[in-house]
Structures are given as structure tokens and as C-alpha cells.
Amino acid sequence: MQTSRLFDALPDAFHGDPHTGDPVDPRWHDIAEHVSGFTSPNELAVLNLAAAVLPADEAYLEVGTFKGRSLVAAVQDNADKTFYAMENFVEFGMAGQEAHAELKDNLKRFAGETDVHLLEGDAFTLMAKPGLIDRPVGVYFYDGEHTLLSHYLALAVVEPLLADEALVLVDDATWPVVQRAHRLFLKRHPGWRIEATWDAERADDPRWANGLHALVFRRVPGRRRGMSRTDEALRGYQTTVQDRVNKVAWAAAHRFPGPVKKAASVLLSRSRAIGGDDH
Template sequence: MNVTSFQDAFNEKFRGRLLNLPTYEYWDPIVSHKLDLCPDVDGKLSLKKQQLLNLAFGFLDAGEAYFEVGTYQGKSLISAMIENAPRPVFACDNFSQFDDNTLETLQKNLSKYGLSDRVTFFNCDFLEAYTASKLTLPIGLYFYDGAHDYTSQYEAIKRVEPFLSDEALVLVDDWRHDFDSDSLAKDATLQAAAESTGNWTLLYELPARFNGDRAMWWNGVGVLSFRRAV
């Protein structure tokens, strides 16, 4: 992935108040429904996060893949893929976090949007997904929304690194830690990046005022670039 080109497009799309301030019209159900890329799919992400995923996916190079951990019912997955050129997609979830989250629901949602044949899905613990037999193409875009305890998040960065493209974009959800969010995503990610022999850069810390902030970035997103050391 050409991260510089992504940044140029991101800075243009989210310039000014769109980046760090609430977009209150996104609370309007009519506006929200109109702008939502897949309004009939349940998911815990704001319109801005949908737009981020869709924008980033569009910068995947030929021969690169998108890898998502924590797919739930497919809203983030569909948001990334829809209206973009086809690219290989790997996704992983074991459906352990939510009672109403089932593989059948995910499959129905992907089928509804005509995306079923573009996704290789791993129904397993995320730690089992980081293998050469599963991740058969370099990962140009990685979105992690799995468990955000320190150990899980740390391992999610350490284990994916060998499978990343020489230049890749990494999005980490639930970046925010506060009274209503016990996520340790930020600390664990930065620790893993600091220990790496590759070159990690924190590009953006996309804010939220509370967990579930529809006018901003839901519960925050960390956007990082990775470049493999020569």
C-alpha cells in the first residue's frame, strides 16, 4: 500500500472539523441512514469509521489483501469492500463476544451485498489465524477489532507483522481508554510497535467523547503505518 497516497486522500476527506470535532448531523437518523454504506447491517461503528475503512481499502495494491479480526455481523467488512475494486479479503471471528452474533448472520449479510465469494473467513480464535496456510497473501490493510485486553492486543500486532506487506496500513479499533472503556489497545499496540525491528508510525489518533460516539469515531481509532526495515 502506498501509505502517503492514503494520507493525502484522508487529509482531504477529513479536513477541518471532520477529523477531531463531532459531526452532529450524523446523529440524525435520516442523514445516518442515507450515508450508511450498509444501513441494514448491525455493527458498532460510526459513519466516519465506515468512511475510513472504505477509503483505506481503496488503496490496496494488486496482490495485497485486507485482513480483519473481529467481524461481528459484517458491517465493518462490508463497509470496507463495498464500491471498491475487488481485492482478496481474510476475516476472522469466533463469535464469542455477542450472544446474537452468528456465522449464519454474517454469511447472510455478505450474500445480501454480493460479497460472499470475495471473503475467506476463519471461524476460530484470532491467535490461530496468523499462519502461512491461512494468510496466503501479504496484508496491505489490517483492521483489528478483537479483544482489547493488553495481551490480546499486543499479540495481535506482534503476530501479524510477518504477514504485512513491506508497506502497510494498520487500523486499531477502541483506541480510547476511559471510565466507560477498559480497552488497552493503545498501550499494547505502541509497546509491540516499539519492540519491532520494522518502522511503525502512529499517523492519527481519531477521537471519541465516549464509547459509542456516532458523531465522531465511536470509541476511537489508532491509524498506524508499517514499513519493513531493509
């Protein structure tokens, strides 16, 4: 997609500077109020605009849907677009059935007839399955697990799926761990740049939650489409060893009181302090 269309359209979507102003459309505050979740109204405005400027022959892909807040916002007035959403129902000790039912209900209430393909499972496994997404991904929103490796892989695994020009939006990007992953990734992968950063002034900032960064990918002509052997090995580690550690840690964090819960929480909350040092 022509990614400049998003940045050209932004001034009309916000009262003043998006960093400090509210979205013009009140729906994003309403959705944040009525659909449980973590994304903030300003983020929802950007996601919706990204979907609006996406051409119909490309897909919108979201990783980390939870109960559907970000997805519900993206689909508004965009029923002519194709949406894919990946969710493994692991985090927050979600009782799978309960979260799943709430997501389905929110999609029914707020997404209407929009073409939403909900893909359940681990995104790093799903994204590597050939043919799962029927068209190039023009907009990708990553709001899944937040470790250094997962944020690195969030870009590495999606790259082969992206359109020759694509917009990549990453949530919680004010966290040092996310920015470090982006630095590591961009150093090793040509064609990427960080185009805009809407940072949070504090944790769970009412406008930008924990920050949203917009990256633009332009495929380098002649470059092979596919992951490097190193990235493939990292993906292998994430989808076998790390995935199991995460499941056990999230379950422990929510089931056990005292020291086990504390240890699990430490393991799961690496480098998230806004203004903290992760370098």
C-alpha cells in the first residue's frame, strides 16, 4: 500500500497534534469504553485510518486480539477490506472459553458483516504457514507478547507476508524492550524504517497507552522473500521452548499466590518501565 496515505490523512483525524490532541471521531472513546482491552482512543484512530487507506487487494493483519478492542475499531466503515486476527488466548490467565466468547460477542456486536478471519493459535507458528493469508499484508498491527525475542520475531516472521510496501504498527513501543528489538532487527534487515512514534508520557497513558510506533517496509528489489536461517532458528526456539515457558508462567502467575506468582510476574514483565533503561 501507499503508506504515505496514512500520514497525509492523520491531520484530519485529530484535533491538533496527535501526540497531545484527541481524535476527531468520538467513536474511538466509545469503543474504548465498551470493549474491554488495552488500546487507547488515539491508537484506535490510527488503526482505523490505516485500514481505511489499505487497498482492497491487500490484507490487514493483527496479532494479539484479546477481546477485540483494536480489531473492532479497525473494521469500522471498512467492511470492504479483509481482516486477519491471530490470538492464542494465553496471556492474562485468560480462561480460554470466556475470552473467546467475549471476543466473538464483540465481533458480532461491533464488526457486523466485515470479513474477519480469526486464526486461533500461536502467531509465530501461524504466520509461517504458507497460504494461510490469501493476499499480501498491507497493514500489520502487532500487539502480542512483549519480550525482546517476540518483538524481533514479530517483524522477522511477518516480512515475507508483507506487500512490497507495507505499514507496520507496533503497540507498547515506548517500552525500552520494544525499541531495543526494533534496533536489533532494523540493523540486520534492509527496507525498514521507523516513520512515526507516538510515545506514552507515562505507563497506560490515556492517549497513547504504552506508545505506538509506525514502521514502513519497502521490499528491496531482487531480495529473496523469506526468513534468514538465523531468524528461522530463533522462530524455532520461540515456538517450542519459549512458548511452553510462557504458558506455564502465565498460568502460575494467575493460579498461585505468593513467591511463585511473584517469580512468574518478574519473568513476564521484562523491561516495560517507561523511561527505564534497557540498553
